[in-house]
Amino acid sequence: MEITSAEFVISNSRADMCPKTNLPEYAFIGRSNVGKSSLINMLTQRSKLAMTSSTPGKTLLINHFLVNKEWYLVDLPGYGYAQRGKKMMDKIKKMIEDYVLTREQMTCLFVLVDSRLSPQNNDLKFIEWLGENGIPFAIIFTKADKQSTSKTNRNVELYLKTLQEQWEELPPYFISSSEKKTGRDEILNYIESVNRS
């Protein structure tokens, strides 16, 4: 799919204040610093569309970006980032949960996990919670450029094995590098196929 336009629309701290529209949207979630905002920039080929930082906890609001005037990419704050204190963590947790549970036009939630790590408990718990609530999701293994392809593949296999213990059917998954633009076509094709269905 070709991206002809991508523009920032609005930031919100509350799900019920997000754009009132029927356009489909695709949101990005995962631990702080996993590469959500960078992936949005990579997919849209706009290096400064979403704000990124080497320090975790950069994105703290729900950010809507309109793509091709037809659908939205949504950048969410990271979960599990304790540095800003419990109050802030609770606030972000509620913001994410409200958004995920109430945003009917959210067609797919991309859960980002670091391809270098073994399955992490808080990610697995979050994925389990998505399943319990019937939320459509896919997994993206990020930062694949930071290690060899064989190491990435080994980690992905281990991850899928872990998920298989919990799920009858595996979710769609993608391997990405925002640095090397890996996975761009696959993720955009997937979005296009969901948009059409």
Ligand code: GTP
């Ligand atoms: P929060 O907004 O804090 O939740 O983080 P985030 O998940 O949006 O992460 P962000 O995109 O800001 O990236 C965090 C850091 O990881 C930045 O320094 C990025 O440059 C780096 N990064 C993100 N994706 C990649 C990647 O694919 N490869 C490499 N090498 N670095 C990456």
Ligand code: MG
């Ligand atoms: Mg971010």
